[in-house]
Amino acid sequence: MAGRVDLDGNPIKPITICMIGAGGFIGSHLCEKLMSETPHKVLAVDVYSDKIKHLLEPATLPWADRIQFHRINIKNDSRLEGLIKMADLTINLAAICTPADYNTRPLDTIYSNFIDALPVVKYCSENGKRLIHFSTCEVYGKTIGAFLPKDSPLRQDPAYYVLKEDTSPCIFGSIEKQRWSYACAKQLIERLVYAEGAENGLEFTIVRPFNWIGPRMDFIPGIDGPSEGVPRVLACFSNNLLRREPLKLVDGGESQRTFIYIKDAIEAVLLMIENPARANGHIFNVGNPNNEVTVRQLAEMMTQVYSKVSGESSIETPTIDVSSKEFYGEGYDDSDKRIPDMTIINRQLGWNPKTSLWDLLESTLTYQHRTYAEAVKQAMSKTTAN
Numbered sequence: 514m515a516g517r518v519d520l521d522g523n524p525i526k527p528i529t530i531c532m533i534g535a536g537g538f539i540g541s542h543l544c545e546k547l548m549s550e551t552p553h554k555v556l557a558v559d560v561y562s563d564k565i566k567h568l569l570e571p572a573t574l575p576w577a578d579r580i581q582f583h584r585i586n587i588k589n590d591s592r593l594e595g596l597i598k599m600a601d602l603t604i605n606l607a608a609i610c611t612p613a614d615y616n617t618r619p620l621d622t623i624y625s626n627f628i629d630a631l632p633v634v635k636y637c638s639e640n641g642k643r644l645i646h647f648s649t650c651e652v653y654g655k656t657i658g659a660f661l662p663k664d665s666p667l668r669q670d671p672a673y674y675v676l677k678e679d680t681s682p683c684i685f686g687s688i689e690k691q692r693w694s695y696a697c698a699k700q701l702i703e704r705l706v707y708a709e710g711a712e713n714g715l716e717f718t719i720v721r722p723f724n725w726i727g728p729r730m731d732f733i734p735g736i737d738g739p740s741e742g743v744p745r746v747l748a749c750f751s752n753n754l755l756r757r758e759p760l761k762l763v764d765g766g767e768s769q770r771t772f773i774y775i776k777d778a779i780e781a782v783l784l785m786i787e788n789p790a791r792a793n794g795h796i797f798n799v800g801n802p803n804n805e806v807t808v809r810q811l812a813e814m815m816t817q818v819y820s821k822v823s824g825e826s827s828i829e830t831p832t833i834d835v836s837s838k839e840f841y842g843e844g845y846d847d848s849d850k851r852i853p854d855m856t857i858i859n860r861q862l863g864w865n866p867k868t869s870l871w872d873l874l875e876s877t878l879t880y881q882h883r884t885y886a887e888a889v890k891q892a893m894s895k896t897t898a899n
């Protein structure tokens with residue numbers, strides 16, 4: 514840790530970070546990185562701490578005096594402003610961010626992603642504190658290409674599908690497609706943060722993650738989350754593989770995504786934290802444009818990788834099709850394709866993703882198998898016995 518320097522060769526001073534949503538998937542990896550590789554302090558705010566328990570206990574851990582957990586719901590807790598004032602930098606990760614909630618709990622989704630984030634922006638702005646706010650690639654919505662005829666040659670032209678922070682439009686479906694409640698709330702909070710920067714001098718960075726995946730993402734239904742809960746696709750497919758049931762392809766699994774390994778993405782966030790002069794005032798796509806697959810291809814690859822890491826052969830019918838209405842309910846809609854343009858993050862921070870989709874699935878599914886296989890077996894044998 515000694516002699517750490519930023520991208521311009523200046524020594525990095527230890528800072529205190531107020532991390533809101535520190536107990537979630539991204540927060541847990543960011544806390545791990547900050548504790549093991551940097552001298553910075555973290556005031557970790559969340560309603561849950563299970564995913565960072567290994568960093569908080571026992572009190573003999575080498576970083577014990579650099580991380581403090583504050584069990585706070587930011588909706589209604591007056592301690593929040595004090596914590597933001599104590600810190601040099603606030604990182605806001607708190608959000609409802611699982612698609613199954615966007616159309617079924619649109620009010621909670623909008624409140625969580627817009628209203629609840631407002632005081633955080635206000636306290637940072639009023640107290641002259643730097644803010645790194647987590648937005649989403651969903652603010653781009655659908656690609657321009659999605660509106661071209663299926664056989665149009667323009668669909669092959671990157672100008673019609675690559676997503677650029679400074680030029681791409683935000684294209685959402687109609688209001689009754691409540692899927693877009695999340696993207697719209699995130700877009701408005703981005704605009705508010707940006708306006709605080711423009712009018713009141715708030716020092717901010719906005720992060721747009723493109724499908725970051727890895728260990729500790731979401732939950733396995735019935736094991737460490739509700740039986741009827743629907744997590745994001747990595748956990749849905751992991752759950753199906755662990756239970757030896759077919760992976761469900763929503764509307765044929767034709768949508769495309771680019772997946773990035775959480776550990777690659779965390780490197781980008783650490784660069785933003787430690788290079789404020791290069792990161793302030795910017796919006797950054799953080800994704801891996803080289804890891805594009807359709808959801809169907811993802812299912813096939815996860816089936817192969819899981820078979821390799823578990824030593825179990827795959828089942829006879831590895832996938833089944835399901836309609837989005839059946840799977841998510843009324844009001845679901847989807848992003849067709851998401852390839853991040855990397856020009857800005859490359860220019861400002863010299864960052865590039867490294868890990869291939871196969872490699873990241875191999876390490877993630879090894880973790881899923883090791884963590885859950887036994888618990889799933891036991892839960893399934895109990896259900897059969899009853």
Ligand SMILES: NC(=O)c1ccc[n+]([C@@H]2O[C@H](COP(=O)([O-])OP(=O)(O)OC[C@H]3O[C@@H](n4cnc5c(N)ncnc54)[C@H](O)[C@@H]3O)[C@@H](O)[C@H]2O)c1
Pocket residue numbers: 533534535536537538539540558559560561585586587588605606607608609610625629647648649650651721722723724725726731
């Ligand atoms: N993982 C991705 O690929 C991805 C993609 C796009 C955007 N994002 C954004 O990144 C951020 C973090 O995502 P994640 O994948 O770690 O999700 P996550 O659900 O694992 O983490 C969010 C955390 O915020 C906490 N939280 C929510 N509301 C809170 C409240 N009122 N008070 C205190 N804590 C609260 C939750 O308990 C949870 O631990 C979110 O803003 C999300 O929209 C993530």
Ligand SMILES: O=c1ccn([C@@H]2O[C@H](COP(=O)(O)OP(=O)(O)O[C@H]3OC[C@@H](O)[C@H](O)[C@H]3O)[C@@H](O)[C@H]2O)c(=O)[nH]1
Pocket residue numbers: 610611612648649650651722723724744745746747749750761762763764766768770808847848
């Ligand atoms: O079991 C499943 C789960 C999901 N899917 C499909 O897989 C794709 C990816 O689904 P995810 O649950 O990972 O969610 P999405 O990529 O659509 O959105 C995510 O992206 C960015 C973040 O802001 C959020 O974390 C989330 O909104 C979607 O097309 C979805 O319909 C399936 O086909 N089967």
